[in-house]
Amino acid sequence: MSSLWRNLTRSTAAFSPFCAGAKLSSLQLRQALVHDRETSVFSVNFSRKYSEKRFNVPPSAEFVARVSGIPTMAKLPFQESTDGLDAAFVGVPIDTGTSNRPGARFGPRQMRVESAMLRAYNSGTRAAPYESLMVADIGDVNVNLYDLKDTCKRITEAYRKIVATGCIPLTMGGDHTISYPILQAVAEKYGPVGLVHVDAHADTSDVVLGEKIGHGTPFRRCVEDGLLDCKRVVQIGLRGSGYSADAYEWNRAQGFRVVQAEDCWFKSLAPLMAEVRTQLGNGPVYLSFDIDALDPGFAPGTGTPEIAGLTPIQGLEIIRGCHGLNLVGCDVVEVSPPYDTTGNTALTGANLLFEMLCVLPKVKHY
Structure with a gap:
């Protein structure tokens, strides 16, 4: 730890991941930085115009090895409740609702591992989420891997507690079934919400193999x-073969805006997102990103x-295009580590979650 203080004394530039944009002396840095020697977790006492509270800040890889410590999302502190939090990362490790390849139950764990690559600031948008919001990892919902309907009840109960405190959940799935019970809790608090749904599939089937609950049915x-404000729903990236000539007829009949993948080929999605922001307005919005949209x-x-799906660049354009919306919850789902031989899918999922954090209301931008 003494070497850390020597580095801080030499130059504030050496501590740029914690104080980018701030001109602080070494003494001020020492006073601002709080380090837990047992967990190597840092928090910072920077003064904010709208808050005097201390914020959790991920430890910088300049000083703490990425491969060290117990994996939490972005190496943030773990806490069991949302008390005092503005936003929280939470895992829902199920794949009981999948119709093809299993493995998404391991998605939250692997995204946490890969999130060690994340840093404190968004270099592309200059967002500073950890100077703006109190954020922590609150662990996983205790799901029932043998009973999907019971799992849905458990998810709703857990998210009622999360949103009751005003905390915004950033969810790591898990298969896409989870969006339904999450939105049950979200809509109980906020009323019918708008939805930005990024996916290869519409997930609006009625019954699959005799079951109404599964990862192909949540938005039906x-x-x-009555959880969705259907005139404020947009689905982006839908594609693939279907069970009828117009697989998205039901969606359009509800008032959804459907943007098929073919409409996204070879173009920036920034103009689309400008239209989406106008459509969704100032009301509460939920953002759901199925990794198979890519x-x-x-x-x-x-x-x-x-x-023939979206590119990661287009995925970032969609999420960054949500800046200014009243986001009340987000998820990244369907990451299946057994089919992710390089870890890049989980790494992408972790980065998408960080980008979602960066567009939440009240996040400071330099």
């Missing part, structure tokens, strides 16, 4: 339960891959 159930050449580790 959400409409039936082309499997970029993200092969998923349960139901479809060719």
